[in-house]
Amino acid sequence: MRLRRGSLPSAVRDELTLERGERVLAAAPTRGGSHVAATTTALHLPTASGGFTRIPWERVDHATWKDGWLNVEETSAGAEHHIRLTDPGSVPETVRERVTATIAVSHQAVLPGGGKVRIAGRRPATGGGIRWTFVFEAGLDPADPGLRAQAEQVLEELRRQTGL
Numbered sequence: 001m002r003l004r005r006g007s008l009p010s011a012v013r014d015e016l017t018l019e020r021g022e023r024v025l026a027a028a029p030t031r032g033g034s035h036v037a038a039t040t041t042a043l044h045l046p047t048a049s050g051g052f053t054r055i056p057w058e059r060v061d062h063a064t065w066k067d068g069w070l071n072v073e074e075t076s077a078g079a080e081h082h083i084r085l086t087d088p089g090s091v092p093e094t095v096r097e098r099v100t101a102t103i104a105v106s107h108q109a110v111l112p113g114g115g116k117v118r119i120a121g122r123r124p125a126t127g128g129g130i131r132w133t134f135v136f137e138a139g140l141d142p143a144d145p146g147l148r149a150q151a152e153q154v155l156e157e158l159r160r161q162t163g164l
């Protein structure tokens with residue numbers, strides 16, 4: 001069955017936890033028999049237990065589409081999701097557009113003690129203040145308090161420069 005843009009089977013729609021005013025923009029069936037739904041405020045991915053994980057757009061660090069797989073990585077060293085779509089429709093383009101729309105600033109910096117960090121300021125699709133995340137280069141421990149303090153200093157300078 002081919003879905004219209006933003007359309008979901010009613011049984012799948014009933015399983016989604018949609019916030020007030022949240023609308024489905026694109027949906028695609030998965031190889032496992034479920035669906036992925038991209039809404040105005042979040043990406044809904046099927047879980048192994050049969051429900052859905054709701055990831056607000058500002059929590060998607062990056063997403064890629066390759067060889068039939070939608071790969072999503074959450075911010076702040078969050079979970080990674082790999083979902084096989086059988087008919088992607090407009091889901092990949094919608095995911096890209098929605099994630100990009102949340103980015104207020106993205107800045108890569110060399111830390112005073114060595115190593116690099118990417119600092120991203122994201123605006124939630126629902127409005128509100130900017131949420132900042134740090135993505136440290138491989139080999140750096142994001143839990144290291146000294147490293148985090150250095151990143152916080154870089155963030156403060158970035159906030160002064162951008163007015164955010």
